[in-house]
Amino acid sequence: MAQIQLSDTQSVILSAACARDSGLVLPITASLKGGAVDVVLTSMIKKGLIEAIPAEAGVPVWREDEDGTPLTLVATAAAYMALGIAADTAPEEEPAAESANEAESPPTDAHVSKPARKPREGTKQEALIAMLKRPEGSSIAEITAELGWLAHTARGAIAGALKKKLGLDVTSEKIEGRGRVYKLDSPV
Structure with a gap:
């Protein structure tokens, strides 16, 4: 499988989600303005890094489904792989509500390490x-x-x-x- 390239913003969002036991993407700890949040999240859904699931009570809601069901976002196994985190640490159950302290904690950089860049050739x-x-x-x-x-x-x-x-x-x-x-x- 090809390695998925992540922007800095995507890395921050996924690092925070993967650091949570539930894998919840929301609340977003990256500072984004206006419609940028929707653009970044939609891009990550298309890449298969996050997915929308029905939200349980007390879980932040991303949007509502056509039938009015509240949806939230969780990191997928591909997100853990993109960050280089072992697949066995990915949550297997539906997300549970997190405490207010966990939800507002800043993302950890423990799993985000950028490889050293190499000069491009022929340019x-x-x-x-x-x-x-x-x-x-x-x-x-x-x-x-x-x-x-x-x-x-x-x-x-x-x-x-x-x-x-x-x-x-x-x-x-x-x-x-x-x-x-x-x-x-x-x-x-």
Whole structure:
């Protein structure tokens, strides 16, 4: 079975649900605004990560069925697998009402560990990394000329994709005649 890719929001929601004994998705501990909650939950239902079941008394209600039956959401076995949690910890029974303290507790990050990202191959990101690995490094002007990017795109790629996402150690120094030069000393 292919590994399901989760967004950060989906990971937070599923981590909180899987941490609850009942596997209840509601209440949602992630801060989402407006219709974003419905979009995220519907996406997770389509992926088979959560499912709607009839809600028992005292359980938060997501929506009502066509016949007026209140429904709640629970994490499926696929959710536990997507988070890397053993399938035997998934609840097998219908969810029971939780205490108010449990329902409002923040999600735990115990089961959410992101694998280290790898640079993508055959892309402008790979070309940027190669440019920064050169002994002389590369200036923003050189990067924009080579990759066809605007200056703010090059700076954003260095700060966001390389430093934050990939965790690379990109250094910069101002060199007379070239301007600010960026270098990548760590191996990728």
